[in-house]
Each structure stands twice: as structure tokens, then as C-alpha cells.
Amino acid sequence: MIGHGLGGYFVRRLLGSAIMLLLVMSAVFFADRQIGDPARMVLGVAATEEDVRELRERMGLEDPLWVQYRRFVLGMVQGDLGDTFRYGISKPFAHGGMPESRKTLPIAAERLPATFVLGGVTIVFAILVALPLGIYAAMRPRTAGDRTVNVLSLAGVSIVEYWFALILILVFAVQLDWLPTSGYGTPAHVILPALALSLRPIGRITQIARSSMLDELAKPHITAARGRGVPITRIASIHALKNAAIPIVTTIGDETVNVVTGVIIIETVFGWPGIGALTVDALAIRDVPLIEATIFLLVLIVLGINLVIDLAYMALNPRVRLR
Amino acid sequence: MAGRNSRHALRAAVLGVLALAAGPAYALGGGGELVIVANQEPQSMQAQVTYKEVNGVGLRNVIEQLTRLDPRTNEVKPMLATRWEQVEPRVWHFELRDGVTFHDGTPFDAEAAAVSINWLWNPENNYSVREMMGPQITAEAVDAATVAVITAEPDPLLPRRIYLGGVTSAKQILEDPASHDVHPIGTGPYVFEEWKQGQYWTATANPDWWGNTAEDPYGEIFFDRLRIVWRPEPIVRAAMVESGEAQVAMFLTKEECGRFDAKDGIKCIVKGSDTFLQFRLDYHGAAPLLADPRFRKAIFTSIDWEGIRLNLMGLGEALQGQMLPSVATGFHDGIRQYPYDPAGARAIVDELKAGGADIPSVHVSTRLGSTPRNGEMVEAMGAMLTSVGIPNTVAVEEPGVFNPRAVSKPTPERAYAWLHVQANPLMDYGATFGAHFSCGGIVSVFCDPDFDARVAEAASMTGKERHEALRALVKEGHDRYVVAPVGLLQRAYGVPEGFAWEFGPDHRIVAVNMRMN
């Protein structure tokens, strides 16, 4: 049974994620067909029936639904999620009957690096802050320090992110003039948005780190180690942390996924040119193909994160056999 | 604020060193990069977008037109055309400036100008700039330096109207029309560099700009580079100027403006615009009662227009119950803003109800981000309508929902009101009626063939006669409760202290009219 090993598991998991992605995108595909004629939406109410029909043909909307769906799925396999007729283009028929359009997936994929930078910095920062806090609290349970950490971490998950983001801009960019208000490009630009996004992960990871460390520290072998006179910080870092790692890693994964959702608002506030801001733009102009592309990538990222977390989980605890 | 000053000093020093090191490539410039923070990203970079400043902020630095408006007098002045005359009632000849080239190196001549003009106003293309068009415009080359612009009907406003149409490379239009959407190639003082969607677009100073050597340039190049960024949050826009990240922050609120003026190092520039805020109630609603002048009067008098203007619109001037200010052709001095009379409005509603009428629900919508606090305004309007017994819904709609409707022609399904901004740089009711009050108008709210006929008649007139004819139509429109003007907007910009900027009511963000002292 072990012969199938990690590789087999990885392949199965990958297959599962692909099926998941297909399901989600199929749901998105059929949902999108419910919000009215995309061609009419592109051309506006003033366009003639003839123009609309021409664009519908060009968009493939005149085909039976199953043909459209098949094309959609096949396109997805080839990394083609269709064309936008709106983003960066305001009149599809502006060029002598040849409708202009652009592929959506490259437009959306171009935004990924910025989101990865922001998300990565956020999560790394959150881990660096949260782990020591959680361990600190766990080693002094029920003291004032523990209670403070507890309330602070709960406060972190209770705050409205964009509200906090605006306060950060006011304080650090305007009043103190330490950091740029918004934008993208230098390391200084990432600090405020990452700070705004990291509050929730810091809170959650601290909570989990604290409670799983508490569980671990209560176990007999730790008590025994203490009895042998091993210093408490060493106990925390070596003995307990290793065992407490699984719930912590799971939470880090969950929070990374939450950050992916969080960027939608935070990127807009900070003018951060990531996929989140693009999603908001696409929603605002009701650019259905572009929305599909952004959702595709966001779901792909989330599935990827889940996969990585599962593998980390397996690596940490080889005995755990997942379905 | 010592910190900020020293920081600015440092910044200036660094820039100075950089400028020295690079050495001026041409005599002008040396002002470093100009960063403008707008409230929204351009939806495209087409030449037609230049007709409205908010849809393509800064595009006028790359794309020029045949004529321009003088910032001080608002008169039509030469730009790419040096002279023009009406050779026939329907034909105008424009004599073109010599030695101008597009940024792609192709020469600007009559042939190129004709291609560009025909492209812009082409009914096939159906660009929204057509809302500003009177009779259909076409163009053809007369000789190398003269282009003829022909209108379907006589159009006395043409030299002013032609100022709205940006001129771009004919080579691009003919050979690569797709890139016209995203890569503007004009003749302006700045050469388009790149549009990083979601982030910024940039342009660099044009050493070969005709204005560098011409006798009558409309400005001079001070800034070496141009960068346009966008932030939807007003506080972020303001903060960017405060922290020195940008030099021009668009559309501050009245209160922000006051704060900027009170603070060292930054200031607020306020200027009246040609943009007015209006409330329109469609005349062709599904509910028959919407066509009843009594009901329309009830709606128009249930809203406290002056209260909304003073308390919510912020910076702006009153309008006298009509869309354009007193300088406009056709202005009627005999009418006043619709009075606020909730008791009277309620009485009408009660009377209609007593007569067995079914009061329809009115939907009041506005577009996200079109002007500060429009959400509050529609909310106030909704509450005021409710208080006189008119059911309603209000909404701030995303551009994707609002825009297609805003350019729709009247249909019987339309039974809604909207609050929106409209620019009328022509300051002439002929143009306003054409867009808003005619059956074929691209943003029309009103359709009455008889009214249309009289508008068409007035549009071909000139002088006093035109004024009187339009004036009568203004009065009629007012009495039919079609459009309630809320106010003429003033736009406010946050800039650093020492920033000089000369601009007219059209509020074009033209870098050659700006400098940093």
C-alpha cells in the first residue's frame, strides 16, 4: 500500500483539484449565462439588433449551449478562457466590422506576480509575528501576558480590513510620512497593504499556535523533559513545536486562502495592481469573460495552496493517510 | 511639517542632480516627473475619449485637436489648425499647421486629418462622442494643408465642436485599428509610453513637439515625464499629494479642499467647470402617470434642490432651473430653480391618489464615482420622495450597469430617474438639446418630434435669432419637468504649494499649462 506512496497520492490529489476546478468553472459558466445577453451588455442598449447578432456570432453565443460549454471546457484545458470585448476596449465594432477583442487569461495572469508578492509578504509576516506570540502565550497560560495575547489576537480577526487599511494610510503615510500611501513598485509599497491584510492571519495563527502548544506542553513527555531540567524555551521550540505543527500548518493554509479573498478589497484601496483589483474592475464594468478568467485564477491559486498544505501535512506526519 | 519640507528639499536636490547628469535633450523641460492621480482608470485610449476629461485623464497631452478653447476667455483658438472659415453653409475649411508630425513619424497633413475626423464621427463606430455632435460630420482633404469638414446640415458651432475630436495617426487607423484602443499616437507635447493596466500610464516629453518652436504654443514643456495613476478612494488621492507621491489629486471634496488650503506645503485649486450635475426623469416611462405633468411636478417639487446643492454637492454654483449658466446661448433669465414644496407635492400626490391613480415607484440611480457624494444625494432624494408619498428605490450602480443605460435611447420600458454629470463645453443649448431632448439623441431622455423639429430649426440659426429660438425651447423644457439641474460643478484639485496651472472650464489636464515654482 505504501508502494503507491506520496507520488500516487500527489497524482490523485492533482486529479481531484482538476475536477474541482472544472466543477467550479462550469458553475460559473452557467451562472454567467443567467445575467443577460453578454453581447448586448458589451454593445449597450443603443446598438442595433444586427450588431448584436454579429457580436453574438463572434462570441459564439449563437451555438447551442452544449457546444458553447464544450468550447469553454476545451479552451480551459488549453489555457484559453475566451476574449474580453470591454477591458481596454470600449467599442468592439469600432474597426470596420472587425470586432476587436483580447484574450482574458493573459490579462489576468499578468496580475498574478503582484498578488503573489503581497500575499507572500503578508503570510510570512503573519507567521513571523504569530508563532512567537502564540508560543509565548502558551508557555505562560492564564497569566496577564497570555490574556493580552488572546484578546489582541481575537481583536485581529474582528477588525474590518479596509477600515484598518484607511487608518494605516492616514497614520503612516499622511501623518508620519514614513511610507507611500499606495501603489506598487518598491519594497516600501508593500508594507501597508500587507499590514492591513495580515491582521486576521496573525490573530488566527496566534490562537492556534497557542492552543496546540498548550496541548503539546501538557503531554507527559514534555513534563518529563522539564523534569530532566531541559530549559523551557528549548522544550517549546524542539519538542512541542514539532508536534504542534500540524494544526498550525493547516491554519496557515486556511489563512493563505483567506488572504486570497482579502486582496480583492485591499488591492483596490491601495491601488495594488494584482488580480484582486482586476476582479473588482471586471465586476464594475460587468466584463463577463474577464470575470471568468479572474475567478479561474483565484480558484486555481486556492486549490494550489490546499494541495501544498496537504503535502506539507503528509510530510509532517507520514502516518496520516488521507483519503 | 519640517520633516516634509526637508524631504521635499531632498527630493528636489536629487531630481536636480539627476537632471544635470542626464543633461537636457532639448531646451525645455527639467521639471521631472508629473504624477496625476485620477479617480478611475481609462476604459480605453481611443482618440474619442479625449472629449471627456474624466474618462481618459491626461490623454490630451498626447492627442491634440484642430482647435482649442482659450482657458481665460473660452474662445476658440488655433491648435493643429491655424485658420478656418465657413466656405459654404455646410462646409468649413481648416488650414493646417505646417511641419507637424505624429509620434509614429508620419506627417500630419490634410489626408491624415480627414481620416482621423471621419473615423471619430463615423456612425458605424458609434463612439459616445457623437452625443456632442450636431449634424453628421465628415471630412476630406482639399489640398495638402487644407481639410474640408462637411456637416449634413449647417452647423454654426462647428469650430467649437471640432475641438472635441482628437486627431491621431492615420497610419495607425488604417493599418492597425486595434492598437488605436490602447496605444494613442497623436501630435502632442508628450509621447505615449505605456499603459500598465491596473497601475498607470506614462508619457515622455516630446522633443519634436511643434509647440517648442511655434510662435503661438498653448504652453511650454516643463515636466519631463507624465505618469497618470488612479485611486478610487478620495482620501488616498489626497494623501498622495500630501506625501509628495503625486502633484495633482483629482476631485477633492469641499472639506478636503479647505483642509489643503489650511495646511503648509499643499493647496487646493478650485475652478468652475462646464460640467453640470443633473437629475433626469424619463418621459417615456411604462407607467402612464409618469407622462402626467402634475405627477412630474410633484416629483420635481418634492426635492430640495438647493439643499442638496449646498449641503451635499459641495463645490459648485447654482443653476437657474436650466442646465447651462447665463453665458450660454439660449439661456433663459426668466426661470428659476424648481421650488422645494413638499406640502404642494404631497397635495398633488394625494389628489392623484384620490382620483384613483396608481402611484408608480420611481427608481433613482447614479453612477459609482461620477462625482463626490452622489450616493448621499440619491439617498436624500429617495427619502424626500418617500416623505411626499412617492414610492421609490435608489441605487449607486457600477459603470457596467449604469453606462449602457445612460446612452440608451428612450424606450417604453424606461421608467427611471438618474442623477448624473454632463459636460457641455459648447455652452450652447443647441448642442444640449441635440443630446438630451431629441428623439435620436444618444443620451436622450425626452422624445417629442415637434420639439425636435424646432430644435433643428434653431440649430441652423446664428446670433440673436438662435438665442431667442433656443430660449423659448428652454422655457418649454423647464415647464415639462424633464431635467432638474442640481448645480454647475466646480472641480477641486489638491496640488503642492507653488504649483501653477492655468486651465479653463473644460478642466483639461494639460501638462504644458502646469509648472512647479
Next chain:
Amino acid sequence: MAASSSVSRPGTTGEERQARVTARDLAAALARDWVVLLAVVFLVVLVAAAVLAHLLMPYDPLLPNIFAGRRPPFSETRGLDGGVQLHLLGTDALGRDMLTRLVYGARASLSVGVVAVAVSAVIGTTLGLFAGFLGGRVDTVVMRTVDAFQAVPSLLVALFVLFIIGGGLVNMVVIFALVRWVVYARLARGITLSYRESSYVEAARSIGATDLRIIFRHILPNMFSPLLVLATLEVALLILAEAGLSFLGFGLKPPEPSWGLMIARGREYLREAWWMITFPGLAVFLTTLSLNLFANWLRTITDPVQRWRWLI
């Protein structure tokens, strides 16, 4: 309890402790922890105020008085009826009393949270219970669905669906219920699985109890406290989600006085009228913090081992 050491079956001690917790114990424990006590008092006051808003609040939450807009806290204005109005927390841009709107906003925000949580908890718990209890194909179908839902972040799904069907209170509740039921299903299934094979469920079966009876009499009561904890956390989460979606324009629609909408509106006045964004922001913060503190405490009180934490 003394004899419990001779019992090896895991979980038994947890049951013991749960069974021992009485209302009085809870009250005593609460009184010892003043931070949580404050949170509970805040929540009680908030719910009472929200329910009784129309009795407690003298002003209209919707009627604008545009000449009295943006007044700072403790201002007095002349109302539309000519009377003097005192605004403890100031007025908003349309001159409406902030406190009144906050209290009515509590109604909207709490009802979004509570109704959606109630609906999703009922759906999720039922499905999880039956999946765990019946096992086999039902379990496979339900759990695969749960996995599918959990693979996609629910806020993203909510955003997309609200984009398709439009915002508003009812749609929001429906969407939240549809995307959040999975957390209850997981929890309920986990608990059901751990009790399904337990001796006392077997004992119930041996006396001829039907499946329904076993579920309702013997399994469901064990879920009560973990479900309560989870539901409390979920209310907090949904209040935050409401704020986020309203910010993007896909949540509640004006003129409804919701906290999310008030924050979204207030952000334009951050500099000149700090109270317009600060108070609704604080309302959301304090409410979610209180809910989180309460849930955290409840969890510790009812199950010190935090066994079921794994089930979320």
C-alpha cells in the same frame, strides 16, 4: 468522577465535564473573567437595543435633514419638526442621527448574521448528522459536496453570486446560508461519527429506538455546545463579510442602515468627519470581538481539550 480513571474510552471525560456544567457554573465562571463578562454584557445590550430600536430611538433612521449633516458628537440640531435634537454620536452626511442609525444598523447586521447562521446551521447540521449517521453513499455525496464547497473561498463565491443575482438583505442571507452550511456539516458529521458507535447509542438501539429517536435524543444534544461556539464565530464572520461586500457595492443597498454600508460611506469623510466611519467601524469591531471572545470562552468552558477544534 473518581472512577473515571478506569475508563479507557476516549471522549468520556469530555462528556463528563459537559454534563457537569450547569447554568450556575457558567455564571460563576463568567463573573471571574471580566473581559468576557464585558463582551457578554455588550452583546446583550446590543441585541436588546436592536430589537427595541423603534422604542428606544427617538429619531428616524432614514429621514434626512440635509442642513444638519456632519455634525460632531454631542451636537444639537433643529429637527425637521422644529424640535431640538441631541446627537450623542453626531450626524451623518444627510443629517441623520448616527446613534439611531447604528442601532438600526445593528438590526440589519445582526439579522444578516443571525438569520444566515440559523439557516446554514440547520441545513449543515442536518446534512452532517445524516451523513455521519447513515454513512455509505449519503456520507460520500454530502462530504464530497462539502469538500467542493470548501475548496473555494466562500466570500469569493458570495461576491460572484451577488454579482449575478444582485445584493440586498434577503439575497445576502440566502447566499451566506448556502456557502456556510458546510462548516456545520463537517462539525455535525464529526460529532455524529464519534457518537454513532458509542455504547449508549448502541444501548438506545437495543431498546428499539428508531434512527430518528437516536439522532434527536442521543446524538443531537451532544452537538449543542460546539455548534453554539461555531455559530457564534460564524455570526462574527458574517458581520465582517457583510461589511466587505457592502464596501464593494454587492451587499446591502442604501438607504438601509447597515454597518457595512455606513463604513463604506464614511470612508469619504475619514478626515473631516471621523465619527462617520469610526463609530460603525467600532460597532463592527466590538461586536465581532465580543462574539469571538464569547465563543472562545464558551469553547474553553465546555471542552477544555478543544477536541472538536479539528472538526471545523
Next chain:
Amino acid sequence: MAGAAGTARHPAQGERAGAVLREPLLEVEHLVKHYPVRGGLLRPGGGKVVRAVDDVSFVLHRGETLGIVGESGCGKSTLSRAILRLTEPTGGRVRFAGEDLLQLSRREMRARRRHLQIVFQDPFASLNPRMTVAQIIREPWSIFKGVVPRPEWDRRTAELLVQVGLSPDDAHRYPYQFSGGQRQRIGIARALTLNPKLVVCDEPVSALDVSIQAQVLNLLAEIQEKLGLSYIFIAHDLSVVRHISDRIAVMYLGKLVEIGTWQEIYETPAHPYTQALLSSVPVIEPEARGERIILKGEVPSPLAPPSGCRFRTRCRKAAAVCATEEPVLETRGAVGHLTACHFAAPREY
């Protein structure tokens, strides 16, 4: 109830009170319970099964107590649950009062449960901690309406509590407020509420302190005497069942290896496994039992039981035939009761 002394192969025990009625109450024939081993989505379990109960047959008479003994994991608990259909058997027949329980629908089976009750091993886990004693005892009455009419509930609850040695006042207390022995009494009371004909006692005392074990066993014996029920009494060693069983069955890896009367099993055990079990029971006169037999090795995995005789891997008498031929449960040679061993013989001391 009177001394209708049995004849044939099952002589009644003289010293045990009560007599064994000849009428069979429960007939178990070829009962089989297999558990399939589950594999993953893409890796099925290969059709492997755990043979927890493998072809078990026996008869239980009215008023009789059958002890079933075996090491933990031998399938005795599964057997008891399969008989009661608390787990669905894979095959075989369970005839209760002449009716095959396995043929009944779930609904019909529920109706029969009135007569078939069980007392569980773990007195802590088998009582719902959220219910009071009264609620626990009365739950069967609310399921089988009419057995005890509602007005009688209070009186009957008190009676039952007294009968199992508790106080009527205990009715409103919760299980956690009782000691282990007391809880087991509650469990017994619950098993008696419906006047069952058969009670399966699944190691009812193994979780209790030794001092309390005797009390509970005596209580069970008393109740049997009074009510004339039949017991299947499961235990993992022979000492416990000794005092309460009329007959004893010994189980090893899902199969019965020996079955006989109290005397036959204790005095002339014929299967090496039974002998080994007996030798480990502490007795007052150790020399009477002879040298202690230590079982070699571990119980083999039920997934892959040894071929032939399942006990052969640990058996001191094992020979070649044991690996090839599975011994049948039958009487052989000098042994008057059923054994499943090729070399069955009373132990020579």
C-alpha cells in the same frame, strides 16, 4: 421453573439454583459476520474481510445462562451484537422463540427488541450523560407504548431501582453522580424495564472493581431466579462465568472451540485452548489445576487466520494435520461434549 431435570448431554447442575427448561429459546445456526476491509478511492481493499464471527452455532434454552468466553478480539462481542442484530450478520440464522430474527425487517426487528436486551461492558459510556436515571429507564416505555402505562411509570421506576439495589430517590440524578457499580445497576435496570426473555450481558463486570463484580453478578443471578430469564454472559476469562453459567462456550478467533456444561468445561476441558484459559484462572487450590499453561505468541490477525485449526499456531499439541484440516465442533472419543480439536482429550495432570 421447578426441577424438571434435564437429561441427555446436558445434565442440570445440582448446586445451581433453578433448572434449565428444555425448551430452546435461542438457536444460533452457522452465524457469520464478516467486516470488509475498506480501501481508498483508487485502491480497493482487495476484497479482504475480517472474519469476526465465523460459522457459530449453539442453542440457548429458556431460563438458561450460556457463558461465552474468549480473549479480547476473539469475536465474542461481535457475536452478541450479531445475535441482537445491533450489527447485521453476514449469514446464518438466529431463531428466537422459533422465529428467524435475520429474516425480519428493521421495523419488525425493533418490535422484537422488547424481548432481547443487553447490558454493556462499560457502565460509563453506555448511559447517556445528558439523561437522568428516570429518563434512561423510561425511554424503552416511551418506545414500546403500553408495556407500562404512563401512570405506572413512577411506581415501576422505583420498583426497578429497588430491584437492582438502588434507591427510588436516585431516579432524578444523572449517571455521573454514581459509581461504576451503581451505574451498571442502572444499566441492568434499563435492560429489565421491558421484561425481556433474553438478556445479553457483554462483560458487564469487567470494568468494575473486583469487590463490586461479585455484587453485580449476584444481582444478575437473583434477577434470573426471580424472573426466569435467559442470559448470554460474555466474559474474557473463565472465573467470572463460572458462578453464573449453566453452560459455557469457548471462542477463539471467531469460532467456538468447545461448548459444554459448567462441569464439563471446568472439570474435563478437552480443548487445549480451554485448558490454557483454565490454567490461568486463579483458584484456591492451585495444585488441582496442575501446571500453568502459558499461551505462546499473540492472537493471529483475523484478516489472515491460520489455515486448518486456527489455534494451531499457539497450540502445544499442534501437528501436521492441524494445518490442513479444520477441526469440526463435535463430540469425539472420550469427550462427552462438543470440541473442535483433532486431539481433544481431557487434560492429564
